């Protein structure tokens with residue numbers, strides 16, 4: 001009641017607890033950054049455990065790393081970097097007041113890249129791993145050539161599936177967010193004056209991409225492959 | 227419920243609309259995004275969890291009256307102390323002050339209409355409830371016997387109890403404290419009223435800010451640790467299992483990386499409450515404001531580098547042990563700064579001893595005991611003797627109960643008139659505060675002695691020589707139980723029969739006392755402008 005008198009007409013997307021759009025935008029951005037810090041700690045816990053065990057069981061982890069197909073990882077890295085570009089272009093389109101069709105185009109392209117990543121991961125890479133019997137808990141088999149390294153290789157594969165699995169969960173959440181953004185754009189929610197949800201979701205999407213870059217390097221590349 | 231707005235500095239008394247009567251019905255509560263109502267939802271939830279956890283403690287203390295155990299099978303006893311620990315740590319003490327008083331007070335104290343993300347705030351309550359239901363369900367269907375610390379390989383390979391379900395419950399609840407912490411950080415950064423600079427913020431806000439930092443930085447790590455443990459248990463893959471190259475100590479490192487700072491999630495907000503109580507009932511600006519404020523941040527920072535003091539006897543490197551020992555001693559410095567500043571605030575203050583002040587004084591004494599005995603445990607040599615004994619049990623109960631719970635009760639009493647618009651009966655409250663203090667000391671002081679003499683914790687039986695001390699402890703627990711029960715009765719009673727409180731029954735300073743009790747939905751009818759914190763000079767200590 002008093003609020004309406006105090007603030008007059010609300011701009012679109014304005015939430016009642018804020019004084020103005022500027023404050024709302026800053027709060028949203030800070031909120032996402034704080035959330036990303038929790039995510040860094042979340043993945044950081046896994047990375048720490050991984051690195052500790054890598055130091056303890058270096059040879060096993062190298063053997064495990066050789067079981068992964070770099071071609072899958074590299075393709076997916078490329079796909080994700082493309083999706084980050086299209087995400088940034090979607091935000092750019094909203095910021096500069098382009099037609100909503102253009103924003104939706106970039107968002108959908110981002111979703112296609114995201115889906116491609118997950119498709120490659122689940123239907124090719126993980127299926128391949130399953131056939132090779134290197135999925136811990138699901139028909140994992142020690143190979144004679146590993147000798148005493150076997151348990152360490154299994155440990156490596158545990159971390160591989162756990163870390164990339166957690167990353168995949170974040171990707172799926174990201175696809176959900178993108179779907180919501182497409183619907184919001186279609187309903188004309190965004191304008192050059194208000195595109196905070198796009199911007200904040202973009203931060204999340206880029207973060208998930210960066211985590212993948214680290215995973216790719218840590219799991220596939222390091223370990224004396226050459 | 228009628229409201230007393232007579233004498234309000236702000237807000238037309240004729241409106242009489244407040245956050246409690248603005249809308250009615252169960253739906254208006256379950257779908258609310260009002261930080262004050264969410265605070266009350268949390269209040270009811272954590273009180274319920276406190277009763278469940280307290281019940282477990284009652285059964286344990288009854289059991290321990292006899293050396294051979296009076297009630298339970300040893301396996302059942304293990305489940306009871308585990309249930310007590312998990313519920314009291316994760317579902318009561320961690321959320322108690324931040325989620326109830328913090329939710330209610332933070333926006334008001336900084337002059338905001340609400341937290342930055344009201345819907346997220348409601349979501350965090352639902353997340354808490356889901357975690358609580360899963361945990362309680364697992365407990366009812368058989369329970370868990372690992373201790374609240376879930377140490378592998380027992381928890382991951384050998385325990386026959388519902389470890390996975392309880393771990394999932396705790397994991398989910400963690401996200402509730404992450405969301406609350408995130409909300410508070412953004413709220414405190416971005417929602418302050420004009421003139422509310424960082425160094426005019428109430429000390430409760432500083433404490434809540436430091437707490438939120440810990441919650442946001444620490445909780446994700448314990449979450450991931452618990453997931454790893456759950457995976458090991460469900461899929462039978464070795465992660466912490468030494469038989470396949472895993473390292474159980476890694477679990478302990480990761481667990482305590484969160485769970486030591488979590489001690490400060492539990493104690494910092496109560497310290498903030500005590501700062502408010504001491505200054506209000508001494509009618510004097512808190513001594514050394516900036517030192518008290520900065521000591522909260524110092525505690526938050528140091529808390530992240532001391533976790534190894536839980537592992538002195540686990541085979542951790544002796545050099546790591548030395549470093550962790552020195553760092554642990556350093557926590558004593560900011561803690562002591564607070565204690566000394568509170569004491570100095572009392573000097574030449576016009577002190578009165580209403581119930582909240584009794585709790586605050588109790589806090590200072592008991593937390594000092596808890597803190598000083600912590601130094602015994604931070605010292606490598608004495609820790610070898612005391613680790614795993616009742617000395618530790620007594621130490622952390624002095625901090626968690628004598629500190630956190632007592633300050634929580636003090637805070638609930640202090641702000642009860644603001645929350646409900648009603649006064650609680652002062653005589654009963656003082657009686658209860660004294661009973662809690664006496665009962666608490668009688669329960670836990672004997673445990674220092676038992677522990678010093680070598681009685682190990684977590685055993686269902688004990689040598690007969692410890693019986694006198696155990697009986698004393700159990701007797702104290704019943705006094706403590708009565709002390710908790712009385713406020714439960716009269717606070718509920720006061721909702722209907724308590725005297726109308728008026729906006730500022732204590733003559734305290736702070737934005738929350740400038741608005742009506744209970745506050746209107748939007749908190750401030752006219753946006754506040756802040757000029758000074760704790761401006762007690764010139765008011766002469768008179769009540770409004």
Ligand SMILES: [Cu+2]
Pocket residue numbers: 485486489532533535536
């Ligand atoms: Cu500790």
